[in-house]
Amino acid sequence: MTNFPHSAGTARPYVWAPDQSPAYWNVATYGRVxxxxxxxxxRSCTFEELCPQGLVAxxxxxxxxxxxxxxxxxxxxFTVGDEEIPAGPGSDILCPSSVRDSTGSRVPDAPPIRQKPPATCSARRHLSSSCKGDQST
Structure with a gap:
């Protein structure tokens, strides 16, 4: 990871090189922080996931x-509330807090980037733990 000089606030700019990013396998999904x-x-956490076809959160x-x-x-x-939303490359989907959601992959090895702002839990903890239905965080 490359750090830059400290700026206003306590967060610091940084760069994760692909070979330095922590990576995990979780329920047949590869994730990279x-x-x-x-x-x-x-304030936020971002990770990339490689999802096999048919995998459903x-x-x-x-x-x-x-x-x-x-x-x-x-x-x-994506199912957000009661609405099913098909999403292909370039789609940006927001699942508001306190609304039930789920995700399913239709194409083999389709890699979305998933961002969870704000980062009330760490991306490392999310990727390294098993996914359970009906969980609240």
Whole structure:
């Protein structure tokens, strides 16, 4: 990781090189941390996931944080509340806090970037723990 001179506030600019980013396998999904709450003063965390076809994140609710996705490649279906939203490359999806959501991949090895602002839990903890349905964070 490359750090830059300290700026206003306590968060510092940084760069994770691809070979330096922490990476994890979780429920058949490969994830790589791009930014963690510890680097952003808890303002956001960002990670990349490589999702196999047919993988579904079970319905769950985040009580305190929004969840945002940017699809780099592949074909996904997001369920936000009662609405199913198809999303292909270039799609940006926001799942508001306190709203049930789930995600499913239709295309093999489709890598979205998922961002969870604010980072009330760390990306490392999220990627290294098992996913459970109906969980609240």
């Amino acid at each position: 791009l930014a963690d709450g510890s680097e952003t003063d808890g 079970p319905p769950h609710v985040h009580d305190k944080e929004e969840e945002a996705f940017f699809v780099l490649d592949g074909d996904f279906v």
